[in-house]
Amino acid sequence: MKTEKINVGGMTCGHCVNTIQNALKEKGVKVVVDLKNKLVEVNYDESKINTENIKKIISDNGYDV
Numbered sequence: 001m002k003t004e005k006i007n008v009g010g011m012t013c014g015h016c017v018n019t020i021q022n023a024l025k026e027k028g029v030k031v032v033v034d035l036k037n038k039l040v041e042v043n044y045d046e047s048k049i050n051t052e053n054i055k056k057i058i059s060d061n062g063y064d065v
Contacts, residue, residue: 003043009064
């Protein structure tokens with residue numbers, strides 16, 4: 001398992017947090033969102049998904065990575 005922190009712009013509320021968490025959890029990624037500091041901490045299996053895919057999922061949901 002690999003853990004990374006990703007800076008994410010455009011998050012302003014709880015709905016944003018839920019959107020990101022739900023989108024990533026569907027792909028088997030464990031997620032902790034720090035709304036105040038605009039950080040998303042992800043823990044994932046590198047054999048199933050990579051950082052670029054995670055960033056794309058966040059971006060596809062309307063947030064700046």
